[in-house]
Amino acid sequence: MEILKVSSKSSPGSVAGAIAASVKEFGNVEIQSVGAGATNQAIKSVAVARGLLTPSGHDLVCIPSFANVVIDGNHRTAIRLIVELI
Amino acid sequence: MEILKVSSKSSPGSVAGAIAASVKEFGNVEIQSVGAGATNQAIKSVAVARGLLTPSGHDLVCIPSFANVVIDGNHRTAIRLIVELI
Numbered sequence: 001m002e003i004l005k006v007s008s009k010s011s012p013g014s015v016a017g018a019i020a021a022s023v024k025e026f027g028n029v030e031i032q033s034v035g036a037g038a039t040n041q042a043i044k045s046v047a048v049a050r051g052l053l054t055p056s057g058h059d060l061v062c063i064p065s066f067a068n069v070v071i072d073g074n075h076r077t078a079i080r081l082i083v084e085l086i
Numbered sequence: 087m088e089i090l091k092v093s094s095k096s097s098p099g100s101v102a103g104a105i106a107a108s109v110k111e112f113g114n115v116e117i118q119s120v121g122a123g124a125t126n127q128a129i130k131s132v133a134v135a136r137g138l139l140t141p142s143g144h145d146l147v148c149i150p151s152f153a154n155v156v157i158d159g160n161h162r163t164a165i166r167l168i169v170e171l172i
Contacts, residue, residue, distance in 0.1 A: 008122075036094075039129055040122035043165055047150040058142055061147040061170075064133040084147075 001082075006045065008037025015045035020052040023060065023085040031062075031081040034071065039079045044086045046083055059086050089116045092131065093125025101131035106138040109146065109171040111124075117148075117167040122158065125165045132169055145172050 002022045004070035006015055015031075033042040043062075050060050063082040068075060088108045092101055101117075109128035119128040129148075136146050149168040152159060 036122045036126035039126045040165075043125055043129055043150050043167075044152075047152055047165070049150075050151065059149070061149055063136075063145070063147055064129050065136065066130075066133055079126075079133070081129075 001028055002026060002064050003032055003045070006031055006033045006038050006042040008035060008041060010041045010045070012041055012044040012048050015041065016048035016052055017084055019045060019049040023049075023058075024056075024081060025055070028082060028084045029054045032067065032069070032078050033081075033085060034069065034076050042079070042081055043064070046081065049083075055083070060084065061086055087114055087116050088112060088117055090116055092119045092124050092128040094121060094127060096124070096127045096131070098127055098130040098134050101127065102134035102138055105131060105135040105146070105169055109135075109139070109144075109169060110142075114168060114170045116163050117169060118153065118155070119167075120155065120162050120164045128165070128167055131166065135169075139171070146170065147172055
């Protein structure tokens, strides 16, 4: 599954385009975010991506979980959203 | 559908308990959040609620969208998560 890493500075429109492209090709995509700002951009991106897929009769659901990641040697808890085409 | 309003100060554990109770009774629940901190707590709550439902063989998906809300006379954009039992 492709992994999109989203930061607090990511544009929801751009991430939404990447989500739509990935789910059309693979049926699902994983989005990883660390911190409240990044997680907010991630969930907004999924909301925007739903709109991009509406014309083709598709919709998205997301399944959130926690993940441990290492960033610059520091252990952090990330939010992992599995996004699936329905 | 029941609506749970989540703030940046909400405890994910407590909200998760409310999510689990609502989906067991009604099959779904709506979570509303305004701002990055609140949306982060909302999505963490869904991740925790998934764990609460695992022993009963259930899981959750969430479907994000935008909503316009009025708070203290000010128009704000909220994130609405429809959480469904699967």
